[in-house]
Amino acid sequence: MIRVLVVDDDFMVAKVHSGYVARIEGFEVVGVAHTGADAVTAVDELRPDLVLLDIYLPDMDGLSVLRELRAHRSADPDVLVITAARDLDTVRGAIHGGALHYLIKPFDYEALRERLESFRSMHRALGELPGNAAQQDVDRLFGTRTRDATPPKGLSSETSGIVADILRERSAGGGDLSAAECAEATELSRVSARKYLEHFVDTGKAEVRLRYGGTGRPERRYRWL
Template identity: 35%
Template sequence: MNDIRVLIVEDDPMVLEVNKSFLLKTKGFSLVGEAQSGEHAYHAIKDKKPDLILLDMYLPDISGLELFYKIRNDRLPVDIIMITAARDAKTVQELTRLGAFDYLVKPFRFERFQQALENYARSRKKLTNKTELKQNDIDEYYRNTFEQQKELPKGLNEITMKQITDKLKEINQPVTAEQLAQNTGMARVTVRKYLDYLASISEVKIDLKYGTVGRPTKYYSL
């Protein structure tokens, strides 16, 4: 699968470099351009046709909100994640209404940046893998888009979750909770708890394999 093409719109050179370094550390994404003004960004979008824009609110010529309106009015086929210091409720609400996929408030850690991009990649995949969607497909897309941005349930943490999902990606084939526990060095009951949560939000698939006797064995895969 081709990398998701990203344009970064940021007028602060230091912040721009940080965002670029974060992007380069995130698998499945490639930088196709950068812009430090709204006008430059608009022309870069039309010229380079990125899949995703990381957009700052405060630009030297027009605001990120004005650029967002222009992109939507001209129906340019691009998705947008806001990365900005603007945190007033009115602005966040307006950008949510316009369809911002996510909203990162500066300063933020790499883990939050990575989470936003990985959530976007998963949601994008749900829409682009099929030419026609059923109601269940659409329901799953919206459910996961919002559920992935919520805090994890009590008793689960992001670090352990990432270790488990990273190992599933690395193995890249169905495994049992016991096999995954051996690969991660974690307790089987802990791994099963995370896998069952991921299955409940449709982030992993469960396949049942029946033996000659007893209960079927659960195999988990992304």
């Protein structure tokens, strides 16, 4: 089991996030902290594998907690920042502090589940690596992709370029694109359009988010990174 510490100043939010974690196979919440000082103490005592870290805490900000966790401590968990902070300095600070990911509030269960399952895959891959890793093993862990990677069998480079241009244009204006909208713009079938969009997600060039409506399955919305 991957042991998780939830850090959030809001008791109700911490409870909700703990509930999300408990629903995901392979994860367990081993503690909850509502201040920065309590978070640091809990890490030393509980030694979690992963910390879900809020930025806005009553005694010290989350970036200070992150720096404290990285400053010559015996426990050194991975950190997923979960916060409403959107300013670039905070995002940059989280990256420089070694956070694995940065999830902006509010978010739903699926958003957190995707991040945690990605972490679980990386956690397992690290455990399976030999003593001396090959370059391709390291590239896979870091999400590095081959530059100008060709589309998989069944997808053409020409059509891939067209879909990429449309997705870039939509994303440049702050928007996103569904497979149905992509199909209409490119005159592809919806199934084919989604294959290209998912290819960009798989190669790290785009991201996908779920939009929930009234009934039925949530819509997948794509954005160029």
